[in-house]
Amino acid sequence: MNPPTATSVLLLLIVLLPLAGAVFMSAAVADGPPAVYLVFVDPTPPGVTCMQFHLGILTVALGSEEKAKEAMIYNYKNVVNGFSARVTPSQLDAIKKQPQVNRVLPSVTLHLMSSKFNGVS
The missing domain is CATH 3.30.70.80 (Peptidase S8 propeptide/proteinase inhibitor I9)
Structure with missing residues (x-):
C-alpha cells in the first residue's frame, strides 16, 4: 500500500470537514x-x-x-x-x-x- 499523497489528504479533508461541521451544528441545534x-x-x-x-x-x-x-x-x-x-x-x-x-x-x-x-x- 502506498503512503497517502498530499493531494489525497487534501481531498479527504475537503470531503470530511463539511461533514464534521454538520455533526457539530446538529448537536448545537439539538440543544x-x-x-x-x-x-x-x-x-x-x-x-x-x-x-x-x-x-x-x-x-x-x-x-x-x-x-x-x-x-x-x-x-x-x-x-x-x-x-x-x-x-x-x-x-x-x-x-x-x-x-x-x-x-x-x-x-x-x-x-x-x-x-x-x-x-x-
Whole structure:
C-alpha cells in the first residue's frame, strides 16, 4: 500500500470537514434555541453585591464568567432577588441545579386585550 499523497489528504479533508461541521451544528441545534428566563435566587450573602452573586451562579452553571456576562440581561434586587438571562435548554438545566436557585420561569410579555375599562381609557 502506498503512503497517502498530499493531494489525497487534501481531498479527504475537503470531503470530511463539511461533514464534521454538520455533526457539530446538529448537536448545537439539538440543544434548542436560547430563550429568556427569570431566575429567582436566595438572598444575597452579606458583603457580596447583588450582581456578583448573580454572576457567580451563572458562571458556575455556564462554565465561564464571559458566557455569564453575555447571557445576563438584567438583575433584580429591590422587590425580588434574581436575574433574567438568555440561555439554551441545557444551560437552563445547569442553572436549575444550583443550590441558590429557588425558581425559574420563562419570561413572557402580556398584552392588554382592551385599553378601556368601564368606559375609562
